[in-house]
Amino acid sequence: MVGSLAPKDSTRKPITPRHGSLLREVVELINPLTGFWDDQLVRDTFLEEDANLIPSLPLHGGMSNRAAWHFDAKGAFSVNAYKVFRHDQLRSSRRGGASSSNTDPAHDSLWKKIWETDCAKKSKHILWRLCYNRHPLRVNLKRRGVVLDTRCPICQRFDEDGAHHFLKCKLMENVWCQLGLTRERYILLAQPSARDVIEAVMKMKVELKLKCCFALWLCWADRNRVREGEQCRGPAWIVQGVLVRMAEKDRQKSAVVSVGLSRSHRWEKPAAGHVKVNCDAAFEPGTGIGGWGCVLRDQDGAVVMACRGRIEAFLNPLQGELIACIQGIQAAIEVGVGHVVVESDAVAVVQAVYSSAYDLSAVTDLVAELRSLLSMNFISWVVQQSPRSCNRVAHELASLGSMSDPAMAPVLVPIQAHIMYLIADDSAPSK
Structure with missing residues (x-):
């Protein structure tokens, strides 16, 4: 007009x-x-x-x-x-x-479904533009008269249109697979148009729909970084970003549940052949002294090792959380773990591992050491955020560590009765 x-x-x-x-x-x-x-x-x-x-x-x-x-x-x-x-x-x-x-009426109906989706407004904007193929993808820009190389800036193999960028590119193929959305990806690939793709997403169950929305949004964000000359952060960063946002949604839902009800989140056993390392830190702001704690458990929930230690000078809470994770990973290396899952209740730890957000911060050396230990000593590894209710054992170990003698060996033998109770409660079937 x-x-x-x-x-x-x-x-x-x-x-x-x-x-x-x-x-x-x-x-x-x-x-x-x-x-x-x-x-x-x-x-x-x-x-x-x-x-x-x-x-x-x-x-x-x-x-x-x-x-x-x-x-x-x-x-x-x-x-x-x-x-x-x-x-x-x-x-x-x-x-x-x-x-x-x-x-x-279908136009307004689709818009209403997108607007009511429980995700960030930026995600809704991405969905709306995808619905009408309005993203400045290279094929679209060429169609509008711009002279440029239409190859995908990430894989450098095929023309970058909506289907390739969000569904077919090797980067996103790995993302959909790691999120457990392979079936959903094939469903979206079978749709005849971009609008039908969004219609199919809106018809999914709430959890699957949110995962798809977050994946599409973070994929577009990573592509824009590559376009601006930055390094592609890869599937692991996108997957972890989706999982962190899904965990945040779970916390928001559990916040409305009465305290007297049973816990909405429980510690989960790792997959067969994997060891889960839960890590936490505790400190007194007034003194600057604190402690770290970690517990290693196998696929049966049995304790492989429990450790704790004292930290004499805390720089900030993130420093303590990173120290706890490094100690937990070193314990896993010591017992010969091949596949490890590291859990922390601090979202900042996950962001530090999978992004460059803390590369120039005061904890940059700890972040570099953490990444190096993970990449050089395990067949497979993942670092993920867990609710505080799933990290109670590590929290108690950290509290013990803050009161321990610095000269004491970090491995806790025997494990105190109240900590064994928490371990048993974590492994008990849900009521």
């Missing part, structure tokens, strides 16, 4: 008042014989500032009319603006006028 033609600022609106102009669509300002702007009509319709800007806008033939819902000066998408636009659309269609977008 003419009212949102000139992109001179965040509003994308010309300064010329509407008054009684009969023009409604941009195509009416284009000379049908030459295919270029009708300069005389533009200058007769708009004020000088707009009239000087409009002819500089590029034109691309063969494109149908469409309405654009642009963000405001703060970068937010106004729901009120969309409602006004849809109301005007529907009113125009009832009068028999032309409509620049789909006015069928």
